[in-house]
Amino acid sequence: MKFAIVLNGCSQTYRSQAEEIYGFLKTSFLTEGEGETFVVCENEKQRDEIIRYAPTALLHLIKMDRYQPEAILHFIEHYEGMKEFRYILFPSDFAGQELSVRLGSRLKGSSMVAVEEIDVLEDGVLCSKLVYGNHLRGYFKLDFPPFCISLQKGGKEPCPIPVIKNRQIFNYEQRSDQDSFIQTYLFKRSEKDEGLESAAFVIIGGYGLGSREAALNLQKKASELDAGFGVTRPVAMNGWMNMGKMVGVSGELVKPKLCLVLGASGSAAFMAGIKKSEFIVAVNQDAKAPIMNQCDVAVIDDYVPVMDALTALINTWQSDFETKRTSE
């Protein structure tokens, strides 16, 4: 069953997009040999990395001035072999979401965003995704191919892409004629906070922090304890901490060995961002907050005095631990 993959090679996240798709392929009924990858790239510098990490042997490299959805859609829509693909897969990032829906509309197919799994049906495809603010899972039937599907963020474990021999590469250049509505274009790359995603110990503050000052204090404490620091959406939306620190379904997904959550009620969208944590501790005054039943240990109290006491205990223990190790 032929399928296509569309990736944004203009982004620094290209490799993670590719590995996310590859992880999805490994658990689906689709087989790599029947897939073709379309990648948009800006310059020659990216070429080697794009080829190395493309999830299929057959690769279409589309050179453009920059990532521009109108131009990409125009190219893919008019690619002559497009009708042969029954499935077109996109990663979970913003580009994957926007391209999947718009391409589905243009090709008169069906589309769905944030899909967890797909299953083949006689006359369509069955997709599952989270609905009702991540409280429920919905199963949907899509009827019209091509099925343009973007993946759910964190839905499947990414899978490293092996070295693929005998690659077939087709090169194209696409001029951005569809960009005429854009008068000026300025992209400022921002450094991603890799520490949060990979940290073994993460401290997260919720709306119960109450102020920007409290959020900054907690961030400082987290740094002293060598922990990654994140916040919930309400904290970021209030501007108490920058958006890069936001944990949840529309922010970072963390999977530390130890996750300490302070002053957060535990909305479903937030819990989706920490559910892969090995051990979750929640501190909250409200015993009925949803998080209190979705953690491993719940401390019912104001987070400030609990955190002060806990920090003192950890510091004392760490210094005793260091002294013991030095004397040995």
Added chain:
Amino acid sequence: MKVLTCFKVVPDLTLLTDEDWQVVNNQVDVGFVKNDWNPFDESALEMTLKLSELSESLSGSMELTAVSVGNKKIDSFLKTLLALKFQHAVRIEAEQDLRFNPHQIAAWLAGYVKKSHQDVVVMGVQSGVGDNAQTPLLLAEKLGWPSITQVIGIKPEKNGCLRVTSQMDDGVLEQVIKPPVVLSVGNAPNSFLRVPTLKDKLNYGKKSVEVIIPTDIIVDNTTEAEIHAPKLIKLSAIENQRDSVKIQDGTPSDKATILFNRYLKQRLKKL
């Protein structure tokens, strides 16, 4: 410049207890919880008001319209927007189940945009309970307009242009664009909707909500919208519960000590 801001009123799902999540006939009863602005749409509405204020000194005033789809229960929200000086508040009358049918909503919105000759459409990237994240994108396609997603800022520019800031995965993009365009608003900090003053409520809130019947605006093929919508087969609960040992007795210091000694010390050692 005519700006149309689309919004949805959604149930506050955080108010539902675990026992409330009962699926009956592929539905969950959310009728008893209070409704609120969809957060992304709330940002879109506030950004539209800020845009209009900024444009007054630069390129003249804008004509603002707010639109939503639903029954008369959402009129109080539309009245609030009239009090916030949206010139028009429009409700597209609908009673049917549209939870998972962004195609139908996009078709109606496209009909209204064409009928009322809008230049810019602003709306949230996603809304509950369907979490479809498709409506602005389908709308752009039905209109044949370009679209910018994950918008976090909109400012007026000269010559009828807009300066649009959007959040990409690895940075921030700032573009000056010439409408028409569909702007889909993402996580925009400090964009909570302002509250109207009592004076403005009295002066503007009494204006009527314009109610439109879909058949008056539809320009797209409704059957096509119905056909292409995904079909809900079933809804199922998600199991998120953990053991959840409660520490609730003693002083905060006592609780921290129990937490540290019983649950954290060994784990911290292994980090």
